[in-house]
Amino acid sequence: xxxxxxxxxxxxxxxxxxxxxxxxxxxxxxxxxxxxxxxxxxxxxxxxxxxxxxxxxxxxxxxxxxxxxxxxxxxxxxxxxxxxxxxxxxxxxxxxxxxxxxxxxxxxxxxxxxxxxxxxxxxxxxxxxxxxxxxxxxxxxxxxxxxxxxxxxxxxxxxxxxxxxxxxxxxxxxxxxxxxxxxxxxxxxxxxxxxxxxxxxxxxxxxxxxxxxxxxxxxxxxxxxxxxxxxxxxxxxxxxxxxxxxxxxxxxxxxxxxxxxxxxxxxxxxxxxxxxxxxxxxxxxxxxxxxxxxxxxxxxxxxxxxxxxxxxxxxxxxxxxxxxxxxxxxxxxxxxxxxxxxxxxxxxxxxxxxxxxxxxxxxxxxxxxxxxxxxxxxxx
Numbered sequence: 001x002x003x004x005x006x007x008x009x010x011x012x013x014x015x016x017x018x019x020x021x022x023x024x025x026x027x028x029x030x031x032x033x034x035x036x037x038x039x040x041x042x043x044x045x046x047x048x049x050x051x052x053x054x055x056x057x058x059x060x061x062x063x064x065x066x067x068x069x070x071x072x073x074x075x076x077x078x079x080x081x082x083x084x085x086x087x088x089x090x091x092x093x094x095x096x097x098x099x100x101x102x103x104x105x106x107x108x109x110x111x112x113x114x115x116x117x118x119x120x121x122x123x124x125x126x127x128x129x130x131x132x133x134x135x136x137x138x139x140x141x142x143x144x145x146x147x148x149x150x151x152x153x154x155x156x157x158x159x160x161x162x163x164x165x166x167x168x169x170x171x172x173x174x175x176x177x178x179x180x181x182x183x184x185x186x187x188x189x190x191x192x193x194x195x196x197x198x199x200x201x202x203x204x205x206x207x208x209x210x211x212x213x214x215x216x217x218x219x220x221x222x223x224x225x226x227x228x229x230x231x232x233x234x235x236x237x238x239x240x241x242x243x244x245x246x247x248x249x250x251x252x253x254x255x256x257x258x259x260x261x262x263x264x265x266x267x268x269x270x271x272x273x274x275x276x277x278x279x280x281x282x283x284x285x286x287x288x289x290x291x292x293x294x295x296x297x298x299x300x301x302x303x304x305x306x307x308x309x310x311x312x313x314x315x316x317x318x319x320x321x322x323x324x325x326x327x328x329x330x331x332x333x334x335x336x337x338x339x340x341x342x343x344x345x346x347x348x349x350x351x352x353x354x355x356x357x358x359x360x361x362x363x364x365x366x367x368x369x370x371x372x373x374x375x376x377x378x379x380x
Contacts, residue, residue, distance in 0.1 A: 013201050013208070079213060097147065097176035133174050137166075154171070256370050270349065284300065297347040328350055
């Protein structure tokens with residue numbers, strides 16, 4: 001009997017791949033000293049993590065489900081840009097938003113359909129995805145294809161010099177996951193009995209079973225043929241794949257009776273930032289993001305926040321407490337230290353940009369039906 005997450009992937013494509021020797025092998029190692037990773041192979045996967053099963057089973061099973069989905073998408077539905085693979089040089093591909101990103105979309109979705117994740121847990125995970133992709137400055141600079149080309153520089157690669165990728169890059173895993181979600185919702189709501197499940201099966205039958213490598217133009221043509229609309233496929237690829245226009249996720253979620261809304265309505269914020277607590281100090285752990293109050297005020301990686309409005313700050317919890325009653329537009333005075341030199345600055349808070357997904361209590365029958373069909377169990 002297939003594990004439920006395996007059955008969920010199988011249901012999308014309609015069949016298992018023809019595994020060599022008739023089997024697929026999971027090699028897993030969960031040890032305190034292990035580094036976290038998952039690597040797909042044609043008939044197996046190896047997964048390592050320092051997270052214990054007792055407390056992180058759902059996180060760990062997500063990696064397993066992701067790598068198993070690759071048995072179809074990447075190992076057999078394979079981009080021509082990676083054929084033949086050259087182990088002596090860098091292999092660049094513009095299709096990783098599909099190969100990795102669409103696989104990431106199905107990672108949690110198959111777990112929901114298998115009953116491992118609840119809808120509430122799934123929407124919480126998707127809220128994190130919305131916050132990362134929709135609020136990242138990098139979306140204004142590069143398309144998913146161009147983000148995919150950066151894989152050799154970001155996927156386990158180490159740069160000698162400091163880099164400011166928070167302002168220029170969005171992971172093709174996450175970018176592609178959002179695009180897979182957007183395409184799924186559009187197919188389900190704009191076409192009769194169409195979905196990303198059906199499109200993935202179409203691509204599998206066209207390119208995966210026969211193991212004919214695909215190109216970007218092949219994917220666009222496949223979407224046109226599957227949807228029955230050449231215009232839809234051309235527009236989607238022009239805007240969201242070759243271009244960097246983000247889909248209107250708020251409008252798409254509303255079709256399923258789910259609201260994408262501010263998590264903290266009107267609360268003031270210094271902007272999205274990664275804070276680290278070091279030696280009883282609160283330190284900016286990464287470069288500040290373009291357009292945020294911290295960025296506009298000149299603060300950057302390594303700066304130590306000492307005071308906010310004259311109140312000492314040495315933890316993220318303390319900073320959140322001091323900002324709890326603030327509103328967008330409020331002015332605050334910061335005292336911070338850079339290379340041991342204290343500096344003062346006054347800045348205006350922005351509205352807290354954090355987003356959340358909330359199922360609507362008064363969703364209509366059609367919205368509820370579409371939501372149920374999206375999340376329904378495909379395990380057979």
